[in-house]
Amino acid sequence: MAQKTVYYLPGAGGQLATGLGRSLMDRGFDVTGRETRGAFRSLPFEDQVQSVVEDLKTHFWHEQAQVICNSFGAYLFLQAQAQMPAFVGRVLLLSPIVGEFTSEETRTTFSPPRPHRLRDLAEAGQFNAPARCEIHVGGEDWQSIPANVEAFGRLTGIPVTVVPQGGHNLGKEYVGTLLDRWLIAAP
Template sequence: MDIYYLPGRGGRLETGLGEALLSRGLNLSGRETLGAFAKLSFSEQIEHVAQDLKTHFWHENALVVANSFGAYLFLHAQTLMPPFPGRVLLLSPIVGEFANSESQTFFVPPRARQLMELVQAGKYHAVKQCEIHVGELDWQSNPENVQALATHMTWDVTVVPQAGHMLPKAYVGELLDRWIG
């Protein structure tokens, strides 16, 4: 079975979540979010993702798994194409800017407000089959922001109790087995 995978910022296809996908005998395609790809402009990155999907994964049995910033890339790639026909699993998706007052860290990704503005205006090309999992304590992928986006799109969201941005391995393993199965 083929799967298109987008890891978080600086991620490789064969490590972390990618390793978990490969260990289940899946054929992995996607984009590593480092090196030459990371040096591209955000517009170029989402154009590459959209082209990958339209060229190789444009059918109703297609599977996409995206994590953190990779999910942000996928969500923005959707602005360049009709609704994706396959199934999508987003883990700890970045959906806009975020901040942590305790550590005084923040991140404002490119086009930070665009997704919600498009969604609220009814102009977002929403994938129909999308499942999202986010940690209850995730300040990078704020559960409230994720739920607000998902509610507009009628996507299923699971908030994982006591989990942060990196969801527990056992939880993700069981999720992958169920979702792929």
């Protein structure tokens, strides 16, 4: 695949051609990946993760590969990464889900499949983190919980940027500026 292609995993129910995917296309990139809805969302979780593993190993296992994941898409990527050697391309994780969360304010609880696996692997020093990866999370994100994301980053060596006053949606302006910097830094 060309360097101008980005492998994208959107949040739950996300599409490749809207939101962040559209923003990438508007910057001249081809966007491929998995929409986290429809037939893909209907697959058992392990099959979703295995699809991501196969996509990365078959089409994106090279140093020029660029992977961008948002929210639950980042959770899928991290679960896939847990089954592979450290990914050789560049990875940008936005508002990643790294385990279960609860919000008293919204009275919402979410426990993804294998909610403790990433933390357990990281704590045991057994998570093969990509060498060129960065995480951005909102300081007020009740889904990605910045303290949990920062702990995961410390354990895995992945740099984490906490965006002050940022929620789960980091905002078009912040993400646009980040994309412009990150995409230009491509090898």
